[in-house]
Amino acid sequence: MxxxxxxxxxxxxxxxxxxxxxxxxxxxxxxxxxxxxxxxxxxxxxxxxxxxxxxxxxxxxxxxxxxxxxxxxxxxxxxxxxxxxxxxxxxxxxxxxxxxxxxxxxxxxxxxxxxxxxxxxxxxxxxxxxxxxxxxxxxxxxxxxxxxxxxxxxxxxxxxxxxxxxxxxxxxxxxxxxxxxxxxxxxxxxxxxxxxxxxxxxxxxxxxxxxxxxxxxxxxxxxxxxxxxVTATHDTASAVLGVPASGASWAYLSSGTWSLIGLERQTPLATPEAMERNYTNEWGAYGTYRFLKNIMGMWLIQEVRKDYGKQHSYAELVELAEAVPPFRSLMNCNDDRFLNPVQMTEEIRRFCVETGQPVPDTPGAVARCIFDSLALSYDVYLQELERLTGQKPETLHIVGGGANNGLLCQWTADVAGISVEAGPTESTALGNLLVQMISSGAIRDIGEGRELIRRSFSIRTYVPRGTNADQIAEARRRFADLLAR
Structure with a gap:
């Protein structure tokens, strides 16, 4: 062995x-x-x-x-x-x-x-x-x-x-x-x-x-x-290699400290429109490009957890968020003010005050604001990806630690109206290992490697439930206004 x-x-x-x-x-x-x-x-x-x-x-x-x-x-x-x-x-x-x-x-x-x-x-x-x-x-x-x-x-x-x-x-x-x-x-x-x-x-x-x-x-x-x-040393490059996808009609979301949402392409797309929407063309392994959008991801909840003295686990924060009504308060996750604030929780509250929204006053409410805003962000950028590339993904593969967040995965499916395949969480390590195995001759190529991952790890499917349509439509409108500020 x-x-x-x-x-x-x-x-x-x-x-x-x-x-x-x-x-x-x-x-x-x-x-x-x-x-x-x-x-x-x-x-x-x-x-x-x-x-x-x-x-x-x-x-x-x-x-x-x-x-x-x-x-x-x-x-x-x-x-x-x-x-x-x-x-x-x-x-x-x-x-x-x-x-x-x-x-x-x-x-x-x-x-x-x-x-x-x-x-x-x-x-x-x-x-x-x-x-x-x-x-x-x-x-x-x-x-x-x-x-x-x-x-x-x-x-x-x-x-x-x-x-x-x-x-x-x-x-x-x-x-x-x-x-x-x-x-x-x-x-x-x-x-x-x-x-x-x-x-x-x-x-x-x-x-x-x-x-x-x-x-x-x-x-x-x-x-x-x-x-x-030498692996794909950028962790996102390795994470995308570790996506258990098949066929061509899929998008990925590498959900960790950052949320990286995009498509795997054979050619770059450096058009004025892509520049205006701030999409990137990072080089991937085996002649591919990662056409993607950076979103501040689990960094937001990591810092909030730290603000509360780490008294709650991440799973507990998800449970607390589930008990809070959705879309009460929203935030622009990619606002530079959230890159490295003195205290994330207070910065989120200040944002809500400035934008005339209810101020989240409990750990669950702050977590709910983050998760709702991330799901709406994913919806916005999936739509942009389709407009920019002409490709409409049928499935969103969520890999990395965020794949464990059932609330966020289901909410993303509901808001974006897309089937979500969540897992595996260790996709970055898996992509790293696949390159080693291909180089060593244990597997033939990345297609065989992704099939190996599908056989080896459990993947949870979330389908859009088709409920809360009016509530989601209103949240989309409010979120678009926040992004336009």
Whole structure:
């Protein structure tokens, strides 16, 4: 039995997951789980990247204790954030977190020199204030000048394990620096930053075999013999690979800290209309593109739970929300005020006051406001996807942690009038493992991999109930007014 290990790190936690093929099914075992999160120091937000590296090593030590002597290993994390390396290959400074506010002044400065319409025409990447383009523009120029190379977070973790430098393309595409036509870094955008192409290692396809983990790490820490395989290192790219879809008429919603809703396409769609609606064309594995919309997702409820001292589990917050009448209060989930507020609950309440709505005054009411608003957001963006692409999905696959939220899944089906297939929750780790298995020859392609996931994991179906039609229509109208403000 061959072992495959996925290192899957999100904004709030990370895990090492073991995958094995057993009787024609894919079995998962969580080896190690650890906390993640940024910290604020001196007015800036940073990741503890050394902590993440140590936890990967601890997870591999645990894998060895479980009897794993040999395995393949793949890494995925969030996108856009990066580490700078000096001439000796040592990291320069800390790794900024994308929620840091340093880019707020950089955005208008970049657009004054290079209009966003031109950036979008070149890259097809949506405007987000934390895109790597703006982060690098805002970075200390002395540190940038001293840097020999720029590695995105998962590339840096691969480098620490292997000593090899690369630039995996699904994550690199999120930087808003890659040219859709040349499929390489755009020289004009690099020139705007004062950076040369040589500061970025070669673009590397998912499935590339990177070689073995450093022998000295194996000896020092007592690790398994690991062959590193480059996965789709952007966690959304891996999550979409892990969608158990078949056929062509489907959309996906990767529901975690962010909600990413979109279509898998064979070609990008960087039209003026797509730019106006702020849709992105992130590169996927195996020649695909993820045409999608970013929505602030479970980050909203994560922060609310923290505001209430974590006295309620997520499941309890869903139960409390179910007891509250729907659509009482609504919010624009993508308003920048919710990106990193001092206190999420109070920010939501202030939004309701400013928009003349009832103010949610209990944990259940706040949670209901979030879930109702997310369901309405999904409805809006599914309609936009159809208008922009001419493709009408018949099924929405919800994967990731949000697939466990039965209230949100059913409400999405009802509001959007679409069949929802919820699960599996570990789609990101599954997509990571599928790339390893394809590269190793255990399965043929991603179609076979998705069929394997369908056989291996339970998926819950939610169909539109056709009830509350008048209430939903009124909520849609109110929500459209909020988005138009």
């Amino acid at each position: 061959r072992d495959y290990v996925a290192v899957d790190i999100g904004a709030s936690s990370g895990r090492l997951v073991r995958g094995t093929l057993q009787d024609g099914r894919l079995a998962l075992q969580e080896i190690h789980r650890f906390e993640n999160g940024f910290s604020e120091r001196d007015g800036h937000c940073y990741w503890d990247i050394d902590h993440l590296y140590r936890e990967i090593l601890r997870g591999l030590q645990q894998a060895k204790k479980l009897g794993i002597e040999r395995c393949t290993l793949g890494i995925d994390t969030w996108a856009v954030d990066y580490a700078l390396l000096d001439e000796k290959g040592e990291r320069i400074g800390e790794v900024y977190a994308y929620r840091d506010s340093r880019t707020l002044e950089a955005v208008p400065q970049v657009h004054a020199a290079y209009p966003f319409a031109r950036i979008y025409e070149i890259t097809g990447i949506q405007h987000l204030t934390f895109n790597t383009l703006y982060q690098l523009y805002a970075h200390d120029p002395k540190e940038l000048a001293a840097a020999k190379e720029v590695l995105l977070v998962p590339d840096y973790l691969y480098y620490l394990l292997s000593g090899r430098k690369m630039n995996e393309l699904t994550n690199a595409s999120t930087t808003a620096l890659l040219n859709l036509q040349t499929r390489d870094y755009d020289p004009d955008l690099l020139g705007l930053l004062g950076l040369s192409r040589s500061k970025f290692p070669a673009l590397t396809e998912p499935g590339t075999r990177l070689g073995s983990i450093k022998p000295e790490l194996v000896r020092e820490y007592g690790l398994p013999e690991c062959e590193l395989i």
